[in-house]
Structure formats: structure tokens, C-alpha cells
Amino acid sequence: xxxxxxxxxxxxxxxxxxxxxxxxxxxxxxxxxxxxxxxxxxxxxxxxxxxxxxxxxxxxxxxxxxxxxxxxxxxxxxxxxxxxxxxxxxxxxxxxxxxxxxxxxxxxxxxxxxxxxxxxxxxxxxxxxxxxxxxxxxxxxxxxxxxxxxxxxxxxxxxxxxxxxxxxxxxxxxxxxxxxxxxxxxxxxxx
Numbered sequence: 001x002x003x004x005x006x007x008x009x010x011x012x013x014x015x016x017x018x019x020x021x022x023x024x025x026x027x028x029x030x031x032x033x034x035x036x037x038x039x040x041x042x043x044x045x046x047x048x049x050x051x052x053x054x055x056x057x058x059x060x061x062x063x064x065x066x067x068x069x070x071x072x073x074x075x076x077x078x079x080x081x082x083x084x085x086x087x088x089x090x091x092x093x094x095x096x097x098x099x100x101x102x103x104x105x106x107x108x109x110x111x112x113x114x115x116x117x118x119x120x121x122x123x124x125x126x127x128x129x130x131x132x133x134x135x136x137x138x139x140x141x142x143x144x145x146x147x148x149x150x151x152x153x154x155x156x157x158x159x160x161x162x163x164x165x166x167x168x169x170x171x172x173x174x175x176x177x178x179x180x181x182x183x184x185x186x187x188x189x190x191x
Contacts, residue, residue, distance in 0.1 A: 053073040054071060054072060055072075055106075056068055056070055057069055057104075058105075059083065059107075060108070061109045061112070062091035062111065062112050063081055063085060063086065063088055063091070064084060064086050065084050065085040066084060070083075071083055073104075074101070075102050076098065076100060076102060077098050077099070077100045077102060079102070080106075081098075092110075092111045092113040095111045096108075096111075101140075103140065130188055130189055131143065131188060133159070133165050133168070133190070133191065134159065134164040136155075138156055139152075141155050141156070144188050146184050147185065150176075151177070154175055155171070155177075158174045164191075168191065169182070171189070
């Protein structure tokens with residue numbers, strides 16, 4: 001018959017404790033519910049600070065699951081629609097700029113498609129908000145019609161050198177913005 005010394009008994013008890021703790025740990029992780037695709041995809045859950053930067057947007061109208069969603073900070077309108085489960089069967093995606101960048105707090109309204117012969121559609125709730133020429137970033141300013149990254153950068157440089165614009169017409173002082181270009185962007189800007 002084998003007799004255990006006091007030291008062997010302690011080692012055996014510690015080993016059994018380690019095995020039991022390991023089994024409990026593995027069992028707990030196997031029983032933990034796996035995230036559903038809706039939770040795991042498109043940052044629908046609140047973001048983990050360890051993850052990449054996110055923004056919160058509101059998606060409404062003709063989508064499968066209207067609501068608020070976390071999306072990547074560099075997300076576009078189409079990403080917000082996907083986060084809301086995709087467009088509904090009556091959605092008119094041609095009324096939206098699916099490639100437009102989003103900003104924190106934006107609302108994306110997907111309008112309903114108008115049937116031929118029906119009255120004109122009401123103005124789309126997804127009409128982009130006006131860009132503030134005194135606070136807009138280069139990325140926001142380049143969303144204006146006819147304004148690319150170079151011209152958007154010129155607007156920011158002019159603002160930094162000369163201070164904020166006090167009237168919209170002062171935007172014509174920026175090199176590259178003539179009367180015709182100004183008239184094209186005037187409905188889309190604010191102070």
C-alpha cells in the first residue's frame with residue numbers, strides 16, 4: 001500500500017484545485033452565449049473603448065430596423081443603412097448619396113419610393129444638413145457640390161488666416177471659388 005507524505009498530499013490537493021478551476025473556467029466560457037450577428041456586426045452595441053473610434057447615428061424611414069446605431073467614425077450612409085438591417089422593399093436609395101460620410105449625431109432618413117403616377121414625393125428627410133463654413137472640417141466641406149479635398153483645404157486655410165466668415169458671400173474670397181461655384185454651394189452652407 002502506498003502512503004502519502006504530508007508534502008505529497010498538499011501537492012495533490014493543489015493540483016486538483018487547479019484542475020477544478022480550469023474546468024470551471026472552460027465550462028463557463030463554453031456556456032456563454034455567442035453574440036448574434038446583429039450584435040456583432042456594425043457596432044450596434046455600445047462601443048468598447050479598446051475598439052476603433054465610433055459615432056452614433058440615427059437611421060429612420062424605409063429600413064428593416066429603424067433606430068440608433070454605432071458605426072465606425074469613417075462610415076458612410078450605406079454603412080448606417082446596413083447597420084439598420086438594410087433597406088426596406090419600398091426604399092428609394094437613389095434619393096440618397098450612399099457614399100457620403102457620416103458625422104456623430106447624423107440622421108439618415110431613407111425615403112419611400114414613389115409609385116409612377118403618384119403625387120410628387122415630399123422632400124427627403126435624408127437631405128444632408130448644411131455645412132458650417134466656420135466650423136466644417138476638410139472632410140465635411142468636400143461633401144459640398146464641386147468642392148474637392150484641395151478646395152476644402154483652401155477654405156480651412158482662408159478661415160485660419162483671416163478668421164471666421166461673417167457672410168456667406170465672403171466664401172468667394174477663397175481662391176478657386178468663383179460666382180458660379182458659390183451659387184452651386186450656397187444652398188448647402190451656413191455660418
